[in-house]
Amino acid sequence: MRILTYLRQVLDAEESVRTTNNAVALEDSKLVMDTMDEYGVEEALRLRESGIEAEIVAVAVGAARMTDALRTALAMGVDRAIHVETDIRLDAIAVSKVIAQIATREEATLIFAGGQQADWDSHALGAATAERLHWPQVTWTSALELKGTTLTGKHDADEGSESFTLELPAVITTQQGLNEPRYPTLPNIMKSKKKELRKETLDQFNVAPKLNFVGAEIQVKNRLNKILDGKDVPAAASQLVDLLRNEARVIA
Amino acid sequence: MILLVVEYANGKVSKSTWEMVSAARELAHTLPGESPVTALVLGSSLASIAAEIARGVDQVLVADLPALAQYDPELWSAAVAQIATEGEARAVLIGGSRSGREYSPRVAVKLDAPLLEDVIVLKAAGESITAQRYTYLARVTETIAATGPVVVITIKPGVFTPASPGEEAAEQFDADLNLPTPRLKITGKTAERSSRVSLAEAEIVVSGGRGVGSAEGFTQTVEALADELGAAVGATRAIVDAGWRPYSEQVGQTGKTVQPRLYIAVGISGAVQHLSGMNKSKTIVAINRDAEAPIFKIADYGIVGDVSQLVPAILTELKK
Numbered sequence: 001m002r003i004l005t006y007l008r009q010v011l012d013a014e015e016s017v018r019t020t021n022n023a024v025a026l027e028d029s030k031l032v033m034d035t036m037d038e039y040g041v042e043e044a045l046r047l048r049e050s051g052i053e054a055e056i057v058a059v060a061v062g063a064a065r066m067t068d069a070l071r072t073a074l075a076m077g078v079d080r081a082i083h084v085e086t087d088i089r090l091d092a093i094a095v096s097k098v099i100a101q102i103a104t105r106e107e108a109t110l111i112f113a114g115g116q117q118a119d120w121d122s123h124a125l126g127a128a129t130a131e132r133l134h135w136p137q138v139t140w141t142s143a144l145e146l147k148g149t150t151l152t153g154k155h156d157a158d159e160g161s162e163s164f165t166l167e168l169p170a171v172i173t174t175q176q177g178l179n180e181p182r183y184p185t186l187p188n189i190m191k192s193k194k195k196e197l198r199k200e201t202l203d204q205f206n207v208a209p210k211l212n213f214v215g216a217e218i219q220v221k222n223r224l225n226k227i228l229d230g231k232d233v234p235a236a237a238s239q240l241v242d243l244l245r246n247e248a249r250v251i252a
Numbered sequence: 253m254i255l256l257v258v259e260y261a262n263g264k265v266s267k268s269t270w271e272m273v274s275a276a277r278e279l280a281h282t283l284p285g286e287s288p289v290t291a292l293v294l295g296s297s298l299a300s301i302a303a304e305i306a307r308g309v310d311q312v313l314v315a316d317l318p319a320l321a322q323y324d325p326e327l328w329s330a331a332v333a334q335i336a337t338e339g340e341a342r343a344v345l346i347g348g349s350r351s352g353r354e355y356s357p358r359v360a361v362k363l364d365a366p367l368l369e370d371v372i373v374l375k376a377a378g379e380s381i382t383a384q385r386y387t388y389l390a391r392v393t394e395t396i397a398a399t400g401p402v403v404v405i406t407i408k409p410g411v412f413t414p415a416s417p418g419e420e421a422a423e424q425f426d427a428d429l430n431l432p433t434p435r436l437k438i439t440g441k442t443a444e445r446s447s448r449v450s451l452a453e454a455e456i457v458v459s460g461g462r463g464v465g466s467a468e469g470f471t472q473t474v475e476a477l478a479d480e481l482g483a484a485v486g487a488t489r490a491i492v493d494a495g496w497r498p499y500s501e502q503v504g505q506t507g508k509t510v511q512p513r514l515y516i517a518v519g520i521s522g523a524v525q526h527l528s529g530m531n532k533s534k535t536i537v538a539i540n541r542d543a544e545a546p547i548f549k550i551a552d553y554g555i556v557g558d559v560s561q562l563v564p565a566i567l568t569e570l571k572k
Contacts, residue, residue, distance in 0.1 A: 121370065127325065136436050159261075162438045210367070210398065230558065250514040
């Protein structure tokens with residue numbers, strides 16, 4: 001079988017966000033593979049290590065920086081990578097059109113994508129890709145097993161979690177808790193330099209953005225930051241309750 | 253028309269639906285021409301739900317079918333896309349719940365429509381619909397615009413003021429649907445404890461993290477404080493993973509997003525993933541041993557000290 005795993009290179013969650021000219025500035029900031037996508041790479045590798053014969057292809061759509069995420073995935077152990085390079089900002093619905101075409105061309109039967117993008121906070125890519133391929137999907141997967149062509153596992157639903165079974169082909173969106181992604185080892189990093197990382201252009205996919213990005217701003221709510229010293233426990237407790245009752249007026 | 257898909261639980265229309273009614277009305281005001289708000293109710297045994305939402309919208313479409321007894325993304329997206337097409341909907345409003353966020357992209361693809369996700373501000377401007385939403389783990393507010401005959405929109409819960417039901421009930425119609433056979437089989441569900449007010453609907457939320465020490469520590473501090481204040485209980489990812497608390501209480505990137513009037517963080521250091529689920533709360537209180545913890549940077553009030561001593565003292569003070 002062939003597994004596609006969708007990747008993005010994003011601002012590290014620990015980095016502070018800056019904006020210039022009404023847009024988020026990424027220059028001089030630490031960028032990493034989206035951690036939500038990393039769980040999909042790891043899960044694909046684990047499926048193969050469990051004895052399933054599979055080729056794993058990492059796919060990215062977007063700016064030049066996405067190449068770094070693909071290189072990380074190659075170093076983790078995926079077999080090859082495809083980067084559809086474009087500076088056009090494509091929303092998830094538009095990107096799903098590219099991923100679906102690549103999945104069809106590559107005859108993939110399983111696609112992994114992160115449950116939520118750490119930069120655009122979108123949840124849409126997995127489900128939109130599944131719809132274009134007329135495949136079923138499972139989102140927010142926290143446990144997964146593949147036997148033959150049957151997937152079983154657990155995922156998060158509106159309230160609590162659910163166990164599921166599903167036949168391939170399918171799209172799975174991943175999240176924290178599914179696995180512990182590995183770090184690339186030096187020998188694997190060396191080996192990965194010989195692996196194929198193919199660049200493709202967007203024009204062959206007949207895709208245009210579905211959304212226009214008007215602007216971005218950081219709205220910081222000014223907080224009072226009245227922080228009390230808790231060494232004198234009764235005094236601090238009394239003062240806090242007084243502030244909440246009589247200043248903030250948020251409790252009775 | 254503006255189509256909105258009703259969310260409900262335990263035989264009642266959810267607060268998120270009344271928030272969607274407000275969002276739909278705001279959008280209708282800014283769209284050119286008449287835009288009646290139509291509610292679509294999907295499920296089985298829906299009479300009371302349909303009657304309740306009828307007092308908030310202009311028209312109700314009901315698909316009350318045994319086949320819809322359980323939510324499924326393929327069923328829901330097929331039903332919503334069909335009704336949107338037949339009714340020539342200008343906008344389709346879907347709740348920003350976990351299920352809404354997973355079937356709405358399918359609706360957008362079926363309709364060849366743009367998708368505005370987790371919207372906090374919504375209005376029409378000429379030919380387009382513009383929206384604001386949070387990005388970068390809720391640290392940035394972004395403005396986006398969608399153009400097209402129909403736009404699919406998910407509404408972030410807890411942001412729009414919930415509409416109140418009126419006196420008159422709108423007319424109800426049965427929806428005739430062509431439904432696919434669902435392929436995802438749900439074989440089990442975790443039970444949900446819900447003796448307290450739910451996180452999504454709570455005015456006050458008390459949450460705990462590793463700093464409460466143990467599952468027992470959580471009960472003695474966070475739960476005791478929540479019960480005194482009539483608040484919902486929240487938890488960080490770390491202690492849910494540790495098995496101290498159920499997933500349904502998790503607040504943050506991979507859990508729930510809350511915006512209560514008062515959020516009390518007990519023993520929470522404030523990882524950015526947790527902050528993204530609560531940083532829009534009106535007033536934030538932090539109680540933590542570590543003065544350098546990031547939670548204090550976004551707190552209005554806080555105490556640096558021992559949680560296990562401070563919380564009982566606060567309880568004593570509250571009872572005075």
